[in-house]
Amino acid sequence: MPGDDLPERPRIDDGFVEDLLAEPDERGGSDDPVGFVAVGDGADPDLGYLTGFDGPEREYAFVRVADERVLCAPQGYTERARRQFDGRVATESLRAPPGERAAAVLDDALGTRSDADATVLTPATIPHDAAVYLERAGYEPRSTNAVRAARATKAESECGAIRAVQRAGIGAVRHAESILAAADVADGGLRWRDEPLTAERLRREIDADLARRGVRSAGNTVVSAGATTPDGEAADPESAIRRAEPIRIEVAPRGPHGYHGACARTLAVDSDGGWERRAYVAVEAALDAALGEIEPGVDAATVAREADAEVAAFGFDPGGKSARGPLATVHGIGLSARERPFASGAELRPGTVLAVAPSVVDPDEGCVRLGAAVVVTEDGYEKVGDGEPSFAPRRDE
Amino acid sequence: MPGDDLPERPRIDDGFVEDLLAEPDERGGSDDPVGFVAVGDGADPDLGYLTGFDGPEREYAFVRVADERVLCAPQGYTERARRQFDGRVATESLRAPPGERAAAVLDDALGTRSDADATVLTPATIPHDAAVYLERAGYEPRSTNAVRAARATKAESECGAIRAVQRAGIGAVRHAESILAAADVADGGLRWRDEPLTAERLRREIDADLARRGVRSAGNTVVSAGATTPDGEAADPESAIRRAEPIRIEVAPRGPHGYHGACARTLAVDSDGGWERRAYVAVEAALDAALGEIEPGVDAATVAREADAEVAAFGFDPGGKSARGPLATVHGIGLSARERPFASGAELRPGTVLAVAPSVVDPDEGCVRLGAAVVVTEDGYEKVGDGEPSFAPRRDE
Structure with a gap:
């Protein structure tokens, strides 16, 4: 299994x-x-x-x-x-x-x-x-x-635990992607298996998939589609997801060994290249820019600043304005889903495991976020968990 | 959904x-x-x-x-x-x-x-x-x-929250029951959907079902089949469940409102009336005896003592020897999965929500447990969540 x-x-x-x-x-x-x-x-x-x-x-x-x-x-x-x-x-x-x-x-x-x-x-x-x-x-x-x-500095055995739960998390997000790929659009709203596909329904399917993989959601799985609160929570989780709306999916599951992963993705069904697509290009570029900064000796705040500056350069409002808020651009992961280092004067070191996830929030349009988990090495970083993100939902591999 | x-x-x-x-x-x-x-x-x-x-x-x-x-x-x-x-x-x-x-x-x-x-x-x-x-x-x-x-004393709105999560928990255990009913026996071991059915696989299916119902396992779902540790943990969760082995299933899920339920059941596939069946009869009688004691003014310890005495009268060793251990016969449920009152000098009052779950443990034979959740009323108690337990797995209703 x-x-x-x-x-x-x-x-x-x-x-x-x-x-x-x-x-x-x-x-x-x-x-x-x-x-x-x-x-x-x-x-x-x-x-x-x-x-x-x-x-x-x-x-x-x-x-x-x-x-x-x-x-x-x-x-x-x-x-x-x-x-x-x-x-x-x-x-x-x-x-x-x-x-x-x-x-x-x-x-x-x-x-x-x-x-x-x-x-x-x-x-x-x-x-x-x-x-x-x-x-x-x-x-x-x-x-x-x-x-x-x-x-804040992980041993190799801890990195192994995080890699395993991260694989499960990415797998569950990939499962959500395949549900979105299989969904039909009727009157602009998504339907799956003959019922409206709401953010809440998709969240439950993700949590069920996490459970089948032997990890659990720790109550922190996020699915927000379309309009959000200013801090990125789904404004209306019980309505069918709409065509072209940005669908932000985040999991930070906990493995039976206690360690967490962190995976943030955004998808849209039948996007026609509007706001959601432009915002996605911005967070893609921001993530690349942030990862390019990561090496021992760099401050976690520098990584976050680089990402947020890139988001702003694309003309968007970065979501991660608070270093400790739900949309924080950078934080550590381990036995807590969010732990040191935060973007507040903490120097990266070999063995630091970091979630980097720039975001854009527009309460009317939605929240777009893209993240990666990395372990800092002697001369840079390694990604934790593989699989390339996609903005357009793909069917099962 | x-x-x-x-x-x-x-x-x-x-x-x-x-x-x-x-x-x-x-x-x-x-x-x-x-x-x-x-x-x-x-x-x-x-x-x-x-x-x-x-x-x-x-x-x-x-x-x-x-x-x-x-x-x-x-x-x-x-x-x-x-x-x-x-x-x-x-x-x-x-x-x-x-x-x-x-x-x-x-x-x-x-x-x-x-x-x-x-x-x-x-x-x-x-x-x-x-x-x-x-x-x-x-x-x-x-x-x-x-x-x-x-x-320790719940308002009606809290009882409503517990009832809802309890319904989800009982539903998930019922789902496990239907998997057991659909399983085949080959060479004495259970198979389901062409693969061995292990305690761990069944646990994951239960947690996935809880997630689909919008609640989560909080890491406390138990499936133990056959031989256990002295405190009731599955000795070998990765081997196929055997025919006639007692399969103890426990969930204490947490709803999105923060409140927990508590459901403990034991089932056996193709039991021929051996140890597992006799132990089940004992915990059934013990649960009845314990529930019969529940009313305002009674000490939670009295309820536990009554249950354990009944288990002993059937010639079995009660599992709940520690009032605070994993097999505690009586404890409160609420925002914690286990909270006051414990079986240690706490008087029941209208609004007390109690899990009562007598058990028998024999490390060689297994652990058999049966529980109910109740809310104490002015003149007795009401069960929280309905559905009659069964020792033989039933197919979907």
């Missing part, structure tokens, strides 16, 4: 946490950290990255202390934790809050401490109650962004 | 927050709270509940102060926030951390304060950095579980 080749969840080298703990205090003080604690639930990409554990909708803790990796398994999930986590699964006090359990793990590992206020590194967004438990146990939480920073 | 009738996201009456703020300090002190602040990302069910906003994978803040509801919209999402949020959308300092923005909203609303350490209510799991921003601005965060508590 399609998608059979989805790889296992990559094992992460978390040596960076060990390095953090080994580094002398930059400020020359004596407060070298004694451990690292993260607390989050199964949806937290940082926790998934650190543990490889597919946790429930409930907070649990990861502790790195004295060369030991410890997962404070959530109640009811110790079996699963043992199967998935490469380290010690702590099962003491299963009903206690994760912050309290993490403090107990630190106490056990460190024994009697001379330091009454030992520093423990944590992500800044650790739940407040967990931070308070650590403080009560005599630890001083100090925030680090090391996990987010580490996630 | 199926699932067309999915309702809009329910609007929540957040009067309970206002009540909290109006309540005098229980401890007789002078620290009446001046406001309420929650911070979380688009995946946080508490934030979704409070705001109705479908946010990105990035933290944002909700503030309730001086009769005003304020959403500190995430950068790039102010347009969407205005469409979805019923209150003021604050767009100042879009790049500042949400905790800092929430403190500024409090400052603006409260003007010059006489109280240097005014109490602000927050969920206990507010991100630590947000709590620190509030503290720096002169507020004392005090944790409240009022949001989780409010979520």
Whole structure:
């Protein structure tokens, strides 16, 4: 079946946490950290990255202390934790809050401490109650962004996971293309299998195809045809798609290994070369211009600026005006569908995986967007996933 | 198309927050709270509940102060926030951390304060950095579980949302049933459409069917056939399902409105009345016994205990030994697939929506489970979603 080749969840080298703990205090003080604690639930990409554990909708803790990796398994999930986590699964006090359990793990590992206020590194967004438990146990939480920073550079195993989910995503968009190719036009509106083909119906078909490939939509599949809101959402997803309307299709599916892909395409049925076709030429040129900028050392903002300038040079209004909005021209992909680097002063490095997707929005005409996913290499980039986009829908290969 | 009738996201009456703020300090002190602040990302069910906003994978803040509801919209999402949020959308300092923005909203609303350490209510799991921003601005965060508590009792609009997604989930399981009914047995293994029918293939077909109905699997669809891990995961999801093996199917899909359903069924192809059939009879009886206990005032733990005792009376080992594990016999459903009440001292009330699903696990034979979703009424309960389960797969209706 399609998608059979989805790889296992990559094992992460978390040596960076060990390095953090080994580094002398930059400020020359004596407060070298004694451990690292993260607390989050199964949806937290940082926790998934650190543990490889597919946790429930409930907070649990990861502790790195004295060369030991410890997962404070959530109640009811110790079996699963043992199967998935490469380290010690702590099962003491299963009903206690994760912050309290993490403090107990630190106490056990460190024994009697001379330091009454030992520093423990944590992500800044650790739940407040967990931070308070650590403080009560005599630890001083100090925030680090090391996990987010580490996630921004992918290991080869992570690139492999992203390639596999990207193949599935491109396949599902190709499936939508074949539906559009097979659709009939009646009174200017599209029909498929004897019913009106609406943006919502096409979106559901795409999500169904993703599911058959073993990945899932994560609720972020977009189909917008014709008039949109100023931020590119379909103004009327329940009406039949019209002939020549730009049909923007975006998927950012999540694989069973947790990693996301990103594919943005625009198609039109029976375009006669009007606004939609001119806008498509603009985003094609913008994508080429942006990709031409990609190499290590370049700022992600430069890539976005290049794309948006090209869109403007064609006389269109770039959609990606906000570096963090739904139409952001550049963002990283990984365990989050959108993650670092954003177009805001982040330098590309070998192993950065980037989605680049310039767009044009005109609330009356529609939204036209074209994207690619790339992994930054030592001397440029490689595309993630293949297949050439087409503006005119093609039938099945 | 199926699932067309999915309702809009329910609007929540957040009067309970206002009540909290109006309540005098229980401890007789002078620290009446001046406001309420929650911070979380688009995946946080508490934030979704409070705001109705479908946010990105990035933290944002909700503030309730001086009769005003304020959403500190995430950068790039102010347009969407205005469409979805019923209150003021604050767009100042879009790049500042949400905790800092929430403190500024409090400052603006409260003007010059006489109280240097005014109490602000927050969920206990507010991100630590947000709590620190509030503290720096002169507020004392005090944790409240009022949001989780409010979520445990559903309004009629929420029950409607759950009914709709439950219909879609039952429909998808029914679809799986019709695939099993159409499958052939060759050399003891199931084949469907000329290929081996594996648990993984059936899972993908279910997820595809959910997608066509406009809901999504949230990664929690389970198909396990035959031998399992001790916690009920398929031991070998890539081998063809065998004749007479118990096939446990579970879906807990999420609707576009954010609410989840819960449907657990077990089927077997050509069962000859062996272990799988006897275990099925046990979980049928256990489900009946558990449902018979449901009425306001009863503890959720009593319902679970009744079910597990019935399973044991049939001579089987109940799967739901942990009140929080993957085979928990009783849990609430709502904006989380599993939420309060759990089988741990929580009293049922009119408006509680409960999944009840007793199970039997034998790692060699398999896992057999049967569930129902109910809403607790003034004098008992109503089933959510209809359709009678069957142990022998039926063809399409």
